[in-house]
Amino acid sequence: MSDTQPTKQGADTESDTTAADILRRPDFKALHVETIEATLDALLLDCRQTVQRVIEQAGQGTPTWHTLVQPQAEAHNALSLFWSPVSHLNSVMHSEALREVHKRCLAKLTGYWTELGQNRKLYEATRALRDGASFADLSCERRREVENDLRDFELGGVSLDADQQTRFKAIAEQLSRMGSEFSDAVLDATNEWRYRIEDEARLDGLPASAVAAAAERARVAGVDGWLLNLEFPTYHAVVTFATDRALRQRLYTAFATRASDRWPDGQPIEEQEPHAARNNASRIDRILALRAEKAALLGFTDFAELSMVTKMVTGPDEVQAFLDDLATRAVPAARQEQTELEAFAQRTLGLAELQAWDIAFVAERLRRDRYDLSAEALKPYFPADRVIPGLFEVVSRLFDVSIETVEGASVYHPDVTLHRILDGRGELRGEFYLDNYARADKRGGAWMDVCATRQRVERGVQVPIAYLTCNLTPPVGDDPALLTHDEVITLFHEFGHGLHHLLTRVEAPGVSGINGVEWDAVELPSQFLENWCWERESLDLISGHYRTGDPLPDSLLDKLRAARGFRAASALVRQLEFSLFDLDIHRRSRAADDGGAVDVRQALATVRERVSVAPVPAFNRFPEAFSHIFAGGYAAGYFSYKWAEVLSADAFERFAEDGLFDRAAGQAFRTEILERGGSRDAMQSYVAFRGREPSIEPLLRQAGLMAA
Ligand code: ZN
Numbered sequence: 253m254s255d256t257q258p259t260k261q262g263a264d265t266e267s268d269t270t271a272a273d274i275l276r277r278p279d280f281k282a283l284h285v286e287t288i289e290a291t292l293d294a295l296l297l298d299c300r301q302t303v304q305r306v307i308e309q310a311g312q313g314t315p316t317w318h319t320l321v322q323p324q325a326e327a328h329n330a331l332s333l334f335w336s337p338v339s340h341l342n343s344v345m346h347s348e349a350l351r352e353v354h355k356r357c358l359a360k361l362t363g364y365w366t367e368l369g370q371n372r373k374l375y376e377a378t379r380a381l382r383d384g385a386s387f388a389d390l391s392c393e394r395r396r397e398v399e400n401d402l403r404d405f406e407l408g409g410v411s412l413d414a415d416q417q418t419r420f421k422a423i424a425e426q427l428s429r430m431g432s433e434f435s436d437a438v439l440d441a442t443n444e445w446r447y448r449i450e451d452e453a454r455l456d457g458l459p460a461s462a463v464a465a466a467a468e469r470a471r472v473a474g475v476d477g478w479l480l481n482l483e484f485p486t487y488h489a490v491v492t493f494a495t496d497r498a499l500r501q502r503l504y505t506a507f508a509t510r511a512s513d514r515w516p517d518g519q520p521i522e523e524q525e526p527h528a529a530r531n532n533a534s535r536i537d538r539i540l541a542l543r544a545e546k547a548a549l550l551g552f553t554d555f556a557e558l559s560m561v562t563k564m565v566t567g568p569d570e571v572q573a574f575l576d577d578l579a580t581r582a583v584p585a586a587r588q589e590q591t592e593l594e595a596f597a598q599r600t601l602g603l604a605e606l607q608a609w610d611i612a613f614v615a616e617r618l619r620r621d622r623y624d625l626s627a628e629a630l631k632p633y634f635p636a637d638r639v640i641p642g643l644f645e646v647v648s649r650l651f652d653v654s655i656e657t658v659e660g661a662s663v664y665h666p667d668v669t670l671h672r673i674l675d676g677r678g679e680l681r682g683e684f685y686l687d688n689y690a691r692a693d694k695r696g697g698a699w700m701d702v703c704a705t706r707q708r709v710e711r712g713v714q715v716p717i718a719y720l721t722c723n724l725t726p727p728v729g730d731d732p733a734l735l736t737h738d739e740v741i742t743l744f745h746e747f748g749h750g751l752h753h754l755l756t757r758v759e760a761p762g763v764s765g766i767n768g769v770e771w772d773a774v775e776l777p778s779q780f781l782e783n784w785c786w787e788r789e790s791l792d793l794i795s796g797h798y799r800t801g802d803p804l805p806d807s808l809l810d811k812l813r814a815a816r817g818f819r820a821a822s823a824l825v826r827q828l829e830f831s832l833f834d835l836d837i838h839r840r841s842r843a844a845d846d847g848g849a850v851d852v853r854q855a856l857a858t859v860r861e862r863v864s865v866a867p868v869p870a871f872n873r874f875p876e877a878f879s880h881i882f883a884g885g886y887a888a889g890y891f892s893y894k895w896a897e898v899l900s901a902d903a904f905e906r907f908a909e910d911g912l913f914d915r916a917a918g919q920a921f922r923t924e925i926l927e928r929g930g931s932r933d934a935m936q937s938y939v940a941f942r943g944r945e946p947s948i949e950p951l952l953r954q955a956g957l958m959a960a
Contacts (some may be wrong), residue, residue, distance in 0.1 A: 272350045272712040273680055276704055278337035280664040285349045288338055292357045295331045296364055302372060303326040310377035314384040317394055320377055325761050326709060335361065336703050337664075340719050345664055345699075346693040348890070369408035370421075378402055393931035397762040400930075407550065407561065416549055423546050430535050430542075434511075435883035437530050437874075441510040442482045442891040443535035445500065449478040454496045462489035500672050504609035505871065512873030519871075532876040533595055539882055539893035545843035556838040564770040564895070568839055571891050575835065578826050578894065581957050585821035590865040591627045593618060593819075611866050619818055625811040629862040633808070634740055635798035636724065636733040641795030643747060646784050650918040651755065651926070652676045652756075658683065667691070673754055682706070682716040682754030686744075686937065688731055689726040689733065698722040698742045714764055718750045737812060738814035740794065741785050748781035749774075757927040768930025771885070772892035776934075777926060779900035786813060789912045820955040825863045825893075831891040832859045834881050838888035899938060901950035906942060 273770040306320050312561060329911070335357070342354040368374065380388060382398050388436050390398070409420035448470070455478060465486070466478035473479055480486055480503065490503045506516035511532040513521055543555040552558040556568040565571050586636045597603040597614045600621070606614065620626070646657040654674050663672035667689050673681045685703070687694075703717035722742055727733040735743075753765035753772075762768050784790040788809065795804045796879065833856050840850045852875050860868060924941040939945060952958035 257507050273708055273832060274712045274714045275680070275683070275717075276333055276714060277661070277670075277683070277705060277717065278333070279662065280337060280926075281662060282340070284339060284342065285347075285353055288353050290355055291334060292331075292360060295327075295334055296360060299324075299327045299331055299364065303368065303371065307373045307872060309376055310373075310380060313955060314386070314388045315381045315750070316384070317381070317390055317398075320381050321394070321398065322708075325707060329705070329707065329714070329761065332702075335490075336701070340701055340703070341664060341859065343695045344687055344691075344693070346695070346720060359608050369405060370410055370417075372410055372453065375402070375405040375410045378405065391760070393758050393760040393763055396931050397760040397768070400768055402764055403561070407558070409550065412549060419545065420549055420782070423542050423549075426520065427539065427542050427921075430539050431883045433529075434532060434539070435879050436952050437532050437535075438879055438883075440875075441515055441530060445482045445506050445516055447480045447506075448475060449480065449499075452478070454499055455494065457493040457495040459493060462486065462493070480488070482510065484804075488612075491609060492616050493612070497610070500579055500609040500613060501607070505869075506870075508608070508872045508874065510873075510877045512876040514871045514873055518869070527877065532882070533852075533873075536579055536852055536875055538844075540837060540841040540849035540852070541844040543838065543887065544841045544846075544849075545900075548843055548846075554839050556835060556888040559838065563889065563892070564772060564773045565891075568835065568888075571895075572836055572839075574826055574895070574948075575832050577893060578824065581952060582821050582824045582828065582955070583863055583865070585955075585957055586825040586863075586865045589819050589822045608867050608869055608872070615819055617824075623811045623818070625808075625814040625815050629733040630796050630804075630812065632799070632800075633795045633804045634735040634737065635731075635796075636727070636735055638732075638796050638798070639735055639740055639743065639794050640686075640688075643743060645793050646790050647747065647751065647781075649913045651751070651922045652915070652919065653681065653755070659914050665691075680715055682718065682755060684718040684720050684750055687719065687721045688724050689724075690723040694723065696723055698746050700746050700753065702765065703751060705753075705757050705761050705767065706764045708756065708759040714891060715761060716754050716756060718753045720746050720748060720750050727888075734798060739787065741782050742782045744785050745778045748778035751781070752777040752929070753927055755922060755926040756929045758929045758931045760931070763930035765929050767940040770934045771889055772895045772931075773899065773934035773938075775893070775896035776899045776938075777905065779896055780903050780921075783900070783904040783907070784912070786816065787912050817954070817956045819959060822865065824955050824957075825865060827894055828863050829859055830878070830880075832863065833875075834843050834878075834890040835888060836885070872937070898951045899946050903938075903942065903945040903946075905947075905950040 302323050306315070306323050309315070309319050338350075342350050346764065352609040378398060378401055382402060387395065387398070399476050409424075412420055432481070449466065453467065456464075462477065463486070466480055469481065470477050483505070487503055487507050491500050494500050494503075499625065505518045509515040511530055511534060511669050515521065515530070526811065540555075544560075547553070547555040547558040550558060552561075554568070556571075561570070562747055565574075593611070593614055594606055596618045597606055597610065601614065601617065603610060616657040642874055647655050656672050656674065657671040658672055663670060663685065665687065668685055668687045668954055670683060672683045673688065690696075699721050701719040701721065703719055704714055706716040708713050724735055724743070725733055730841050749766065752769075756765040766774055785794070791804055791809065794800065836859065837850055837852055837855050842848060842857070843956075856875060860861050876884075881888075881890055886892070903925075905918070906917050907914060920941050927938050928937045935945065949958060
């Protein structure tokens, strides 16, 4: 990539030196698959030489921020400015050639970061900085970054003795390998399963789009009829909409036994190849024992304690109490919802006994019956060309900023637009690429990704840039894209992440924007912004009939809001089941020579007995496909989803009280939370915004567990 000309955009009055803002947009056209790896190699070499240099310099006198941290930050910034568009294009403009290069480069990057985390000399130099005389003179954010670095070095095992370090590395390698094996096993089971439908009547109830996708799958496979698979959209469509009960049962069973000894029909299978490699049960035991051993090596009682060092919560006891409290409140309400569902099933569908594969289907029928609300009826009121400018308007009013489109910017696809955010003083605060619509070569889902981080560089302060990516339904013909309400929520959610990254005032890169923000606090701005999708005052800004311009009718809004709390307690107890299970097995498991992993199946059964209200068949093998905690980053951290919801619901309550666009509240959220990033404890930021610690009550009210 090549730097664009730095542009001067107002003085940086909040820092000690006046300097120009440096804007470095990626030059997508200059990225060629053939040269990516060589450029990366050169940048990595530069990083390694920089590290070598700062270590040598540290040997000649007490290191300072400028001799130790700043040179590394500049080298890593160059690396990240180059790599971020490569990685982004691999997700949104996929090609086989890029994928291959990306994979090779990723391995090199991982190697570099691992090596850096275990560099003992660098660790010692960083400690010398922290213990030196100059440390007290550093700004809070710089001190925070150094402290975080030391913490991460220590969690990476850098201060262990030689034998322990050897063992620690072996554990890390095994855990990494088993994590990939775990997700591969789930993926293989998901991809391998096919079910051919010959009689279209069996697809009765499914949305037309799901039927068309199944027909297309059959056509590609060269068979007649319709092909179903276990990918989530198919699974979800069948269990929610298919009137054929046996079909629902078949998909449920295959889905609930993925990567287990019961796949795919719920019957025991022989433990032999290829099934042994496919069965995640023993992997789970080994992962839990290794995690416990790793925690013990680092001096923690259990893995849950280790996991929470980098989170906002104080420790496992606080999480346990939080989840227990929610369970006590939610279980009775969820039981009540289940009883209603059973009565409805009996009355209208003649189903005497609800099975696991009936729940989603009956719930959907009940929802339709009760609220008479279809996603289709809402769509004409949410044309993209109204929603997106409306979103900008909402954000501008809330946070006293303005958003402009950068005309004629160089982008990587004609659908993509570039925008800039200016604050009330006209200062450029950040830019973002908006890539809204689904395409064949684009990874599914929605996400915000960092393109450039706000940080002090040699000639000034680098302006933050983000990628906001969604997979919204593209426009058809001459009409604008008509969005579902869920899609509107997704847009707001990602925009919340974007603002967290873009509005930061922090200049130390490790704690700027979303960097260094505790895992269980990072979803606060995103979930928080979703609230503006539910209020009349903001809906009037983001909606309007695409032909007539009429506002969203009250009757539709009432139904939409009423349906928001539908079966909320049932959804909550399901999240609690996952969270409690995750916490329990990570608290009680020990290293292999100290008792090993707990009985996972038993642990789950105990949790279910407490909080589950829906039937679960004995063949269900949920843990074997629980990739979030066995192959992802959520180990002893699944509670984070709920934790962040407590924060976002409580934060929004201030606006519900003071006014949806209250200036003081908006300003406080901006300056105390969005602008602070990871530069101080999330709880400190929260209290600064709210004037007190978060209360669980707004979430309970939202879930209908407490009177409004
Ligand atoms: Zn999010």
